[in-house]
Amino acid sequence: MQTCALSTRQLNLWYGLFHALKNVDFCVYANAITALIGPSGCGKSTLLRCFNRMNDLIDDVIIKGSIHVEGRDLSTIDIIELRRSVGMVFQRPNPFPFSIYDNLVYGLQTHGIAKKCYPDIVERCLRAVDLWDDLKDRLHKPALELSEEMKQRLCIARVLTIEPRIILLDEPCSALDPIATMKIEELMIELKERYTILIVTHNMQQAARVSDYTGFMLLGELVEFGETSRIFTSPSDERTEGYITGRFG
Amino acid sequence: MPKNRAVLIDQIIKQTMRICAFSSLFFLFLIFLFILIEGLPLFYRVGVGNIIAGFKWAPTKGAFGIFPMIVSSFLVTIGALILGAPLGLACAVYLAEYAGKKKKLFLKPALELLAGIPSVVYGFLGVIYIVPLIRTYCGGSGFSLLAAAIVLGVMILPTVISISYDALMSVPRTYREGSLAMGATKWQTTYRVVIPAASSGILASFILGMGRAIGETMAVIMVAGNALRIPGSILDPLRTLTSNIALELAYASGDHRLGLFSTGVVLLIIIMILNYLANFVIRQKVIK
Ligand SMILES: Nc1ncnc2c1ncn2[C@@H]1O[C@H](COP(=O)(O)OP(=O)(O)OP(=O)(O)O)[C@@H](O)[C@H]1O
Ligand SMILES: [Mg+2]
Numbered sequence A: 001m002q003t004c005a006l007s008t009r010q011l012n013l014w015y016g017l018f019h020a021l022k023n024v025d026f027c028v029y030a031n032a033i034t035a036l037i038g039p040s041g042c043g044k045s046t047l048l049r050c051f052n053r054m055n056d057l058i059d060d061v062i063i064k065g066s067i068h069v070e071g072r073d074l075s076t077i078d079i080i081e082l083r084r085s086v087g088m089v090f091q092r093p094n095p096f097p098f099s100i101y102d103n104l105v106y107g108l109q110t111h112g113i114a115k116k117c118y119p120d121i122v123e124r125c126l127r128a129v130d131l132w133d134d135l136k137d138r139l140h141k142p143a144l145e146l147s148e149e150m151k152q153r154l155c156i157a158r159v160l161t162i163e164p165r166i167i168l169l170d171e172p173c174s175a176l177d178p179i180a181t182m183k184i185e186e187l188m189i190e191l192k193e194r195y196t197i198l199i200v201t202h203n204m205q206q207a208a209r210v211s212d213y214t215g216f217m218l219l220g221e222l223v224e225f226g227e228t229s230r231i232f233t234s235p236s237d238e239r240t241e242g243y244i245t246g247r248f249g
Numbered sequence B: 001m002p003k004n005r006a007v008l009i010d011q012i013i014k015q016t017m018r019i020c021a022f023s024s025l026f027f028l029f030l031i032f033l034f035i036l037i038e039g040l041p042l043f044y045r046v047g048v049g050n051i052i053a054g055f056k057w058a059p060t061k062g063a064f065g066i067f068p069m070i071v072s073s074f075l076v077t078i079g080a081l082i083l084g085a086p087l088g089l090a091c092a093v094y095l096a097e098y099a100g101k102k103k104k105l106f107l108k109p110a111l112e113l114l115a116g117i118p119s120v121v122y123g124f125l126g127v128i129y130i131v132p133l134i135r136t137y138c139g140g141s142g143f144s145l146l147a148a149a150i151v152l153g154v155m156i157l158p159t160v161i162s163i164s165y166d167a168l169m170s171v172p173r174t175y176r177e178g179s180l181a182m183g184a185t186k187w188q189t190t191y192r193v194v195i196p197a198a199s200s201g202i203l204a205s206f207i208l209g210m211g212r213a214i215g216e217t218m219a220v221i222m223v224a225g226n227a228l229r230i231p232g233s234i235l236d237p238l239r240t241l242t243s244n245i246a247l248e249l250a251y252a253s254g255d256h257r258l259g260l261f262s263t264g265v266v267l268l269i270i271i272m273i274l275n276y277l278a279n280f281v282i283r284q285k286v287i288k
Helices: A043-051 A078-087 A100-110 A115-128 A148-161 A178-191 A206-210 A227-234 A238-244 B002-046 B048-052 B069-098 B099-116 B117-139 B143-156 B157-169 B173-181 B184-195 B197-215 B220-224 B243-249 B254-287
Strands: A004-015 A018-029 A031-037 A061-069 A086-090 A164-170 A197-198 A215-219 A221-229
Touching: A004 A043, A004 A197, A004 B197, A018 A043, A018 A197, A018 A215, A018 B143, A031 A043, A031 A206, A043 A197, A078 A086, A086 A148, A100 A115, A100 A148, A100 B184, A115 A148, A115 B254, A148 A178, A178 A197, A178 A206, A215 A227, A215 A238, A221 A227, A221 A238, B002 B048, B002 B197, B002 B254, B048 B157, B048 B254, B069 B099, B069 B143, B069 B157, B069 B184, B069 B197, B069 B220, B069 B243, B069 B254, B099 B157, B117 B143, B117 B197, B143 B197, B143 B220, B157 B197, B184 B197, B197 B243, B197 B254, B220 B243, B243 B254
Parallel strands: A018 A221, A031 A197, A031 A215, A086 A164, A164 A197
Antiparallel strands: A004 A018, A004 A061, A215 A221
């Protein structure tokens, strides 16, 4: 059996009185792509954001149960170190209003990495997202001038600069057109050799195309989890089947 | 026919509102007109250079130089900015990034109150506390550039804070999340992402704070000493453009009076430039 890079046991989360995650037992295998699918509001983003403690930013969140990152209890990991090893890409591309270069070195500066390493890291990360050839001559142009797809690639590159081992993506393609989406999907498949990827998506075809494992969530519960091919061909829960065949959601 | 009546009332209200809105424009126009009518002839007669760059202000003897007052106005304003801008920005950052809901609930009204205190009260407190303190610990009479800058520094706080605060609050939450998710601390996020992203609004708040400082009269008259020369140190007294008008208008007549209007013209132009700059800085951002 493979090891879990991320896992939860009996995870419960409340936003005030609203019970958003209910007894979630979940495992994200290392060096694979795991997709979370489910109807809007079922708690996919909430679960994702538990792993890098982004839910801490929200007032009156209560979390019960245990979360492990690479085998270590989340509560024992320093939050800065955690967020460095668990990177996150957001639904809307959110490059900072700086130059492309400054976006890419932001994480390096925050973590005090030697300046002389910047050019190499910038090049390597831009190459990894296939932007180097396009951008190498305009690194000092504002990042906000890029197309949406390039912005999202830049955000992925920005995450790669701090060398996370796990990358969380929350609907990374929902602001993109189909061709851009396809390219980002190809990128994810390339990245999985070196990174563990957890992706939330609304788009079942996307989950089927890119992921190795899929979890289906409904109303805060993780209804079913397993290999993508099995989930999409012979789901064991009738709610999963209902969602996949388009009867609701 | 109730429906028609509703439409009619609607129309009447709309037109009334329009008249009110345009009347403010009309007043502005009137103010300009009168100041220019009264102020410009002297520029024509004495010469722009002799007024703006003249060192001697003796209006009854035909000398209308206001250069020392222009310099003094700017010195006081810059002094106020040096003291008030960092403090105001710090308050705005605290309010926007760190203060919880409860603290905001009590800090915001306090700030509005600060803006509502009449300037004579600031001047009064300046005379009672700041002037003697300066006299005791720094020397001089205490009525000085420093005293005026301190009083004005406090008076521009509400302007700087409220406009900077709005600028900080309009920075998208996604920037903050992006930074935090990279492992940046709250403070790193604030000063490396949020403040730069809000920089044009913050700059505008400083410029509008300058406008506030340069236009302030009463408090400055009370603490600045009003001497008619360019101050040689921060402990020297000085007289600003606004003070000049307020101090002398009551007994001025003839050319003296026109000289005060000329002072007003210069003041008006400076304020217009500052407002234009502030708008320009804000607009720049929107285009980007
Ligand atoms: N800050 C919050 N405060 C209160 N309730 C929240 C908060 N954030 C999310 N919720 C609620 O928690 C539930 C799960 O939200 P979540 O964002 O995880 O859903 P999701 O599955 O990602 O949905 P979507 O597909 O629309 O992104 C929703 O019902 C939502 O209304
Ligand atoms: Mg979501």
